Amino acid sequence: MNTVEIIALKNKRKITMLTAYDYPIASLVDKAGIDIILVGDSLANVVLGLESTTQVGMPEMLHHAKAVNRGVKNALLVGDMPYSAYQLNPDESLANAQRFIVEAGCQAVKLEWFDNCLQVTEQIIQAGIPVMGHIGLTPQTADKIGGFKCQGKDAQAAKRLIDQAKELEKKGCFAIVLECLPDKIAELITKEIKIPTIGIGSGIHCDGQVLVINDLLGLFERYTPKFVKKYANLSGVILEAVENFKNEVLQEKFPAPEHSFTIKEEELKKIHGC
Numbered sequence: 001m002n003t004v005e006i007i008a009l010k011n012k013r014k015i016t017m018l019t020a021y022d023y024p025i026a027s028l029v030d031k032a033g034i035d036i037i038l039v040g041d042s043l044a045n046v047v048l049g050l051e052s053t054t055q056v057g058m059p060e061m062l063h064h065a066k067a068v069n070r071g072v073k074n075a076l077l078v079g080d081m082p083y084s085a086y087q088l089n090p091d092e093s094l095a096n097a098q099r100f101i102v103e104a105g106c107q108a109v110k111l112e113w114f115d116n117c118l119q120v121t122e123q124i125i126q127a128g129i130p131v132m133g134h135i136g137l138t139p140q141t142a143d144k145i146g147g148f149k150c151q152g153k154d155a156q157a158a159k160r161l162i163d164q165a166k167e168l169e170k171k172g173c174f175a176i177v178l179e180c181l182p183d184k185i186a187e188l189i190t191k192e193i194k195i196p197t198i199g200i201g202s203g204i205h206c207d208g209q210v211l212v213i214n215d216l217l218g219l220f221e222r223y224t225p226k227f228v229k230k231y232a233n234l235s236g237v238i239l240e241a242v243e244n245f246k247n248e249v250l251q252e253k254f255p256a257p258e259h260s261f262t263i264k265e266e267e268l269k270k271i272h273g274c
Contacts, residue, residue: 006196007195009207016208018210018212019038019210021039021063022068027071030073039065044060053139058084071271078107078110079248099115109130109201117133134177136179137151148225162185176197177199180200181201185202217229218232
């Protein structure tokens with residue numbers, strides 16, 4: 001899958017997108033036929049146990065993106081630019097975006113909206129790197145937009161988001177993530193731009209949907225956003241498996257003979273003569 005094919009899916013069928021942070025999960029997500037795999041900076045929260053996505057940097061993101069790339073054969077692989085890679089010093093944005101492509105094997109990068117978003121987006125796209133935009137709730141700058149809550153709930157704020165989407169389209173983005181927007185505003189944006197919108201907490205009318213894989217699988221229990229649907233509860237499955245292992249070791253039921261290697265008795269007797 002490439003960006004041209006993703007754009008062509010608009011108005012044809014819904015686009016599917018999930019995050020992945022390691023080889024085994026990426027392999028399964030890709031095998032399931034998901035269109036886009038995002039190595040998200042949500043890595044900070046759901047994998048590394050950090051409080052904020054701003055606490056993860058390029059070393060961690062590249063390390064995990066390389067692992068994900070080894071498991072992806074068909075999906076479009078997108079690297080999520082961490083806060084420090086482009087917002088702290090916009091002059092470093094292009095070099096960091098290139099690292100996702102050259103070092104990690106990503107095909108595109110994602111940028112959250114911030115004050116210099118349009119300039120940075122244009123610079124990266126002009127260098128030949130596809131960019132996915134991200135507007136609405138932008139976790140990297142949540143403190144500047146009133147926290148982790150729905151955005152665009154009044155006319156002025158909604159108009160601002162519509163304008164942002166149109167500007168990102170003009171700069172050449174191939175798709176835009178709409179996070180935590182009222183469904184009618186997401187629908188307006190989806191109808192007014194020609195590139196796909198990927199919704200997360202923004203209703204059914206977006207061109208596609210994305211979730212954090214750990215939320216979908218029930219592997220992250222610190223908090224669950226309203227827009228998350230848990231398709232499995234792997235935390236419970238894993239806990240039960242670990243408890244069973246512990247109990248079998250304590251009861252000397254594991255390892256059983258079928259899990260052990262043996263030596264012939266005659267060879268064992270020879271040991272004393274060696």
